[in-house]
Amino acid sequence: MVHxxxxxxxxxxxIYALILEDLFRLYSEKTRIKFTNNRDKATKIATDxxxxxxxxxxxxxxxxxKIKNINPVDGKIIRPLYLFLNEEILLYAQLKxxxxxSEKRKKSNISEFLDDLEKKHPEVKRAVVxxxxxxxxxxx
Numbered sequence: 410m411v412h413x414x415x416x417x418x419x420x421x422x423x424i425y426a427l428i429l430e431d432l433f434r435l436y437s438e439k440t441r442i443k444f445t446n447n448r449d450k451a452t453k454i455a456t457d458x459x460x461x462x463x464x465x466x467x468x469x470x471x472x473x474x475k476i477k478n479i480n481p482v483d484g485k486i487i488r489p490l491y492l493f494l495n496e497e498i499l500l501y502a503q504l505k506x507x508x509x510x511s512e513k514r515k516k517s518n519i520s521e522f523l524d525d526l527e528k529k530h531p532e533v534k535r536a537v538v539x540x541x542x543x544x545x546x547x548x549x
Contacts, residue, residue: 410487411453413440417487418451425457427507428498429489451485458488461495464534465520467541472519480545494534 411417411433419429433442433455445451458479466479481491490498502508516524526533 410482410489411436411440411442413442414452416443416445416450416452417455418445418448418453419455420457421446423457424502424507425459425490425498428502428505429455429457431505431507432489453487454485456486456488457490459490459493459495459498460534460538461520461523463488463491463541464523464537465517467537468519468523469517478545480542492535492538 417433420426421430430444433444436442448454463479470477470479481488523534523537
């Protein structure tokens with residue numbers, strides 16, 4: 410996903426971005442990765458997509474018949490938080506003392522449905538994303 414010498418760009422406005430920065434800082438101690446505010450100079454673009462947002466997008470795409478590539482690594486785009494729930498990401502931020510402006514993401518009906526389903530059946534979001542990844546790997 411990230412290699413020595415990579416230059417990484419990420420949106421620095423969310424709590425998820427602070428977590429990415431913290432994780433990359435730990436990783437950069439062992440490798441020579443750099444960060445940039447200039448998207449054009451980056452060799453990788455890190456997004457703050459979590460399993461919550463990916464499960465929502467997968468189901469929305471299936472319902473609306475517009476499947477697109479949302480793999481953890483897609484060319485220059487990387488999604489380091491891909492397999493983590495929002496709840497896990499926010500807990501990490503709380504434990505590390507990372508603070509940011511609270512960002513409310515607008516929830517669709519599918520997102521609310523998935524959240525309700527996840528409360529009754531934990532791991533449903535992981536099942537959706539893992540099923541998608543299995544289907545995608547079968548295409549190659």
